[in-house]
Amino acid sequence: MPELPEVETIKNALKKVVLSQKIVDVVVNNPKVIKEPSVKEFVKDLEGATITDVLRKAKLLILELSNAKSLCIHLKLTGQLIYPGNPSLSRISFKLSNGNFLDFRDQRLLGELRLVKDWRSLKFIQELGPQPFEITFGEFKKMLENKKTPIKILLMDQTFISGIGNLYAAEILFRAGIHPKRAAYLLLDKEKEVLFKEMLATLKEAIAHKGSSVDQYVQLSGEPGEYAKYHKVYGRENLPCLVCKTPIKRISLGGRGTYFCPKCQK
DNA sequence: AATGGGACCTGCGCGC
DNA sequence: TGCGCGCAGGTCCCAT
Numbered sequence: 001m002p003e004l005p006e007v008e009t010i011k012n013a014l015k016k017v018v019l020s021q022k023i024v025d026v027v028v029n030n031p032k033v034i035k036e037p038s039v040k041e042f043v044k045d046l047e048g049a050t051i052t053d054v055l056r057k058a059k060l061l062i063l064e065l066s067n068a069k070s071l072c073i074h075l076k077l078t079g080q081l082i083y084p085g086n087p088s089l090s091r092i093s094f095k096l097s098n099g100n101f102l103d104f105r106d107q108r109l110l111g112e113l114r115l116v117k118d119w120r121s122l123k124f125i126q127e128l129g130p131q132p133f134e135i136t137f138g139e140f141k142k143m144l145e146n147k148k149t150p151i152k153i154l155l156m157d158q159t160f161i162s163g164i165g166n167l168y169a170a171e172i173l174f175r176a177g178i179h180p181k182r183a184a185y186l187l188l189d190k191e192k193e194v195l196f197k198e199m200l201a202t203l204k205e206a207i208a209h210k211g212s213s214v215d216q217y218v219q220l221s222g223e224p225g226e227y228a229k230y231h232k233v234y235g236r237e238n239l240p241c242l243v244c245k246t247p248i249k250r251i252s253l254g255g256r257g258t259y260f261c262p263k264c265q266k
Numbered sequence: 267a268a269t270g271g272g273a274c275c276t277g278c279g280c281g282c
Numbered sequence: 283t284g285c286g287c288g289c290a291g292g293t294c295c296c297a298t
Contacts, residue, residue, distance in 0.1 A: 032275090059292075075292090076292050076293075077275085148268095149268085158293080166290095215290075255272095255291085
């Protein structure tokens, strides 16, 4: 569930505490999450490196290091970064020069850590579509042309537009009043405009509220994000729509649970 | 080429 | 009570 707003929240918090810290030790409790290079090299190359910058690209978190390498962290479904951490609770912990640990925790072990020379050339990065804040309405409108895919699937397609996942796709479409199954190319210009506006507004508000803690996501401090209380549809199956009181429906679309209001979303 | 489903994982909640 | 099953969803990979 960490999507763009959650990863952005973690990035902002990380920048305040880890910049110019040196990684003095790496604790590997579960090597499974280290995808690249070998565990041995991963540890060896990280020890002694100083964190020079923290970046986010879509849902990927990037820690740039003084040794010209970057530590790329994908939280996937249940990954967490916690600071100050506790290595007895983590999959991987990084001991910093100030004596504190930065933990990577991950209940389901689907998260991925990579130490690479050039994160920009990672296949995953190369294939990402633009992030929502990087495009104009004109460009967005053009991107939707000829796309017969249901709009929700398109919003979640990282090669189309990057950073939006299942939760925010549902919330954005509710706010735009658009049914998740609508074919993208059949949306009216007016609807595309509202969709674009609500996409940016929803992500912006979610960042302002430090993300949505519905399952595993927490901020770097371990505190929950506050945006879940503003959710209109996600996780609200059978509960009354907050606008029209019609029960919120849940369908499966592209293999994902999809929540919407059958009356408000056409 | 675009789409669909399974795999990767674990823990939770449900029904019997 | 306890067990087994389905489900949660980001991304990759393979099949159609």
